[in-house]
Amino acid sequence: MNNNQTKIGVPMQRGIGLLVFLFPFLSLITPSGIGFCSLAFLLAALIVPRKAWAAMAPHWRDIRWVVAAFGFNFLLALVCLLARPETQLEYLDNPSRMLFGLSAAMLVVLARPARATLWWGVIAGALAALPFIGYQRIVLDIYRPGGWLNAITFGDIALCLALVALAAAIDYRHSTRKAIFPALGAVAGLAATVVSGTRGGWIALALAAVLFLTYARLLRSRRVRLLLIGSFALFASTFFIPAAGVQERVGQGVHDVRTWLDGGSAFTNVGIRLELWKGAGYLIEARPLFGLDPKTARAELRKLAEQGKIQDVVLPFEHLHNDALQAMATGGVFGLLAWFGILATPFAFFARSLGAGARNGGARSSQQFAPALAGMLVVLSYFSFGLTEVIFWSLKGSMFYALMVFLLMGFCLNAKDDMDKQMDSQRGK
Numbered sequence: 001m002n003n004n005q006t007k008i009g010v011p012m013q014r015g016i017g018l019l020v021f022l023f024p025f026l027s028l029i030t031p032s033g034i035g036f037c038s039l040a041f042l043l044a045a046l047i048v049p050r051k052a053w054a055a056m057a058p059h060w061r062d063i064r065w066v067v068a069a070f071g072f073n074f075l076l077a078l079v080c081l082l083a084r085p086e087t088q089l090e091y092l093d094n095p096s097r098m099l100f101g102l103s104a105a106m107l108v109v110l111a112r113p114a115r116a117t118l119w120w121g122v123i124a125g126a127l128a129a130l131p132f133i134g135y136q137r138i139v140l141d142i143y144r145p146g147g148w149l150n151a152i153t154f155g156d157i158a159l160c161l162a163l164v165a166l167a168a169a170i171d172y173r174h175s176t177r178k179a180i181f182p183a184l185g186a187v188a189g190l191a192a193t194v195v196s197g198t199r200g201g202w203i204a205l206a207l208a209a210v211l212f213l214t215y216a217r218l219l220r221s222r223r224v225r226l227l228l229i230g231s232f233a234l235f236a237s238t239f240f241i242p243a244a245g246v247q248e249r250v251g252q253g254v255h256d257v258r259t260w261l262d263g264g265s266a267f268t269n270v271g272i273r274l275e276l277w278k279g280a281g282y283l284i285e286a287r288p289l290f291g292l293d294p295k296t297a298r299a300e301l302r303k304l305a306e307q308g309k310i311q312d313v314v315l316p317f318e319h320l321h322n323d324a325l326q327a328m329a330t331g332g333v334f335g336l337l338a339w340f341g342i343l344a345t346p347f348a349f350f351a352r353s354l355g356a357g358a359r360n361g362g363a364r365s366s367q368q369f370a371p372a373l374a375g376m377l378v379v380l381s382y383f384s385f386g387l388t389e390v391i392f393w394s395l396k397g398s399m400f401y402a403l404m405v406f407l408l409m410g411f412c413l414n415a416k417d418d419m420d421k422q423m424d425s426q427r428g429k
Contacts, residue, residue, distance in 0.1 A: 162189025
């Protein structure tokens with residue numbers, strides 16, 4: 001669609017393209033890059049609201065379930081705020097800003113920037129993050145560095161950048177010279193994750209490997225296959241390098257689990273999580289339908305500790321270190337549905353986009369393949385992160401997810417338009 005209703009000036013087109021690049025580039029190396037880009041996307045959409053809506057309107061059928069899921073997530077938070085006087089207004093921050101992330105998709109469809117702007121932003125962001133966190137680890141001697149974020153969130157986002165860079169390599173599979181840059185970005189992102197000491201991402205890597213293996217046969221690209229094998233092999237090799245700390249973290253985790261199972265102190269990284277999950281079971285059993293507000297949930301955990309049902313090591317923590325348990329403990333069944341929805345609907349969208357691209361001419365010619373696979377990897381990663389962490393508790397973690405998902409959705413929609421036009425042109429001939 002390219003009529004007067006959706007035309008914008010060249011300066012704004014370039015500005016939107018710059019925003020697309022800046023978002024992943026600034027995510028880890030600045031204290032407010034994610035928030036700045038989130039606000040900038042929203043304000044840009046508000047400057048041309050009619051044109052942005054007109055550009056997105058033809059795609060409503062494709063995106064309606066994703067928008068509905070993010071909308072339900074926001075409405076549930078609003079209802080909880082109104083129904084629970086003790087709930088603070090900041091409870092709306094994450095759900096509202098995630099919903100506003102739709103503005104990024106609208107602008108991508110309106111301005112149609114080259115998706116290389118996103119790929120280069122991801123690559124540059126990963127390459128910049130590694131020396132940044134490396135300086136904290138080596139020079140400042142911080143055992144668990146996290147830049148401007150906590151170590152877990154930093155490591156998780158760095159891993160997302162690495163996996164998106166791997167997906168970006170698909171677009172450059174016919175050029176060895178260009179393919180080297182996504183490879184460097186992927187290696188840098190993986191290395192930054194290792195330096196941060198984040199273990200939750202290891203599950204995401206295992207699931208990502210399964211996803212890549214599932215679709216690698218469609219790529220028919222020896223370069224991409226070698227890149228995938230090399231990247232995962234490089235990460236696996238860090239286990240045998242003592243300085244990387246991976247072997248130490250694995251051994252520590254095994255020891256923590258054994259100690260907890262033997263009835264010892266839960267005052268360890270893993271033990272605290274296991275004790276929090278035990279406490280979550282009590283909370284969910286008491287209020288399975290609607291849950292408790294976060295403040296009341298913490299008070300109930302304190303009561304459980306006083307009764308000797310759980311160890312008091314959990315008391316300083318604000319959340320339950322598991323997204324599904326946190327959603328159900330604080331929102332009941334509806335909270336669980338909201339959390340599941342913002343993961344399942346985008347994953348289904350990207351899976352359909354990838355499948356449609358493969359059917360319409362094969363993976364080699366599909367313009368949807370790279371952004372769709374990248375989207376599936378981001379969603380899968382966040383699901384994995386949520387197994388041992390409440391990644392959506394973090395405002396920056398939540399906004400990164402929403403913006404990356406909506407940007408990749410926008411590029412999938414643009415690719416679909418281009419493929420439809422190409423097929424119409426071939427039929428006309």
